[in-house]
Amino acid sequence: TTEFAFHDFHIHIRFHEVHLDSHNGRFEAFYKQIEDMKFAVSNNIKDGKNDRIFDFEELSNILENDLNIIFANPKRTVNSLTVTVDMNQEPNDELALLDHTAVFQCLEEFLSENGRRLKVQTLNIQFYEYEHVWSILLHLEPGTLQSLNLEYSYRICNASLDYFDEVFQTEQWKALKEFESYSILFRWEYLPDFAHFDRVEMFTVEQFGVERTLLRNPSLDQFTFYIGTWRTHPHSPVDIINHRHNFYNYAKPSEPGWIYFPYPESDKKLALKIDYEYMIFRGPCYVARDDDDKEKVEEDEDEEENHV
Incomplete structure (x- = not known):
């Protein structure tokens, strides 16, 4: 019987790869696609042999068995579960879509049967x-799940929140802290569905009216929007805000x-700063992170180079 006394698992499911890792070497499983529907498997919790070859159905069974080992203990917490697409593939590639969907189906079947x-x-x-999104989200424990990071695979367009009504109603979404x-x-009409988060980073092109809702959340850490370059606009967001509230406060x-x-x-x-392409709100519970001002610094350096 294999016993595990740690809680730092990371599970990374990629388009052509699956990696289960405990970060201390006691549990590691790695599956990599080597040709169409053929996978090489290395796994240190089975018989020790490497580069065994399986088809997709066999891989599904192996993956299910390994996930069962991880989740056999109902008290065990997994640090992260990541499902991504091979970025070398074109998003409109039909085979990529089918294979990626198959991986999600495999994972959803395991979660449903668990x-x-x-x-x-x-x-x-x-x-x-x-x-x-919700085929996986619904099978995770509300409260334990703290952070959700989503990336839409079609690079030429953005995903729409219009299709997230089911997600917004889940216990898992309502208990999340970071997005x-x-x-x-x-879009601003969806702001109430995000107001409970402590930390949010998103993309928006619309203005404005967020501060009144965020003032209802005294545990806010940081709420960040990418808004595009506003300096070319004759009415900057800062001017709009000042016109609405009729005050600036540069007390610091x-x-x-x-x-x-x-x-x-x-x-x-509640602090607000609009810098270059970002609208940044910081609440009473803001905790500084190393990369918070990284983009700002890089843009400053780029501008200095352009003026040389």
Whole structure:
């Protein structure tokens, strides 16, 4: 009997690869497609042989067995579950779509037959079909799942929130704390479905009216939107905001460009900065991260080079 006394599993399912990893070498399984519907498998919890060849049906059985080992203990928590597409394939490639759908079907069958919700902290999905998102999301334990990162596989267009009504109603969505996607176009009418998050990063091209809803969430960390280059627009978002609220508050010289909105019946502030292509809200529970200002710094450097 194999016993595991750790909780740092990462499961990465790629278009032509599946990687199960405990990050300490005690559990590792790696499956890689070597030709059409043929897979080479290396797995240190079976008989120790490497590069065994299986077809897709056999791979599905092996993957199911290995996932059962990981989730056999109902108390075990998986750090991350990632399902992505091979980026070397064209998104409109029919074979890529069919193969990718087959992987989702394999995973969904395992989750459905498992009979209980799995403990996963972070879910990362690169999807072709909207059904792929909730086919996995519904089988994860609400509350344990803290973070959801989504990427739409068709690079030439953005996904629409119009198809996410079913997701918004799930227990899992309502209990999430963090959300990130720069390939799903945000629209303001959906803001109430995102207001409970502590941290959000999304893409939007629309203006404006977000601050009033965010002021209802005193545990907000950071809410970030990609809005495109506004400096070429005759009416910048900052001017629009100032016209609406009739005030600027640059009370902190060390943080020029921030506007502060007071929380109701509180001395806490909601900070807003619109810099280059990003609209950034920071709430009372903001926690600095290493990459928060990375894009801003890179754009500053690019501008300096252009002016040399």
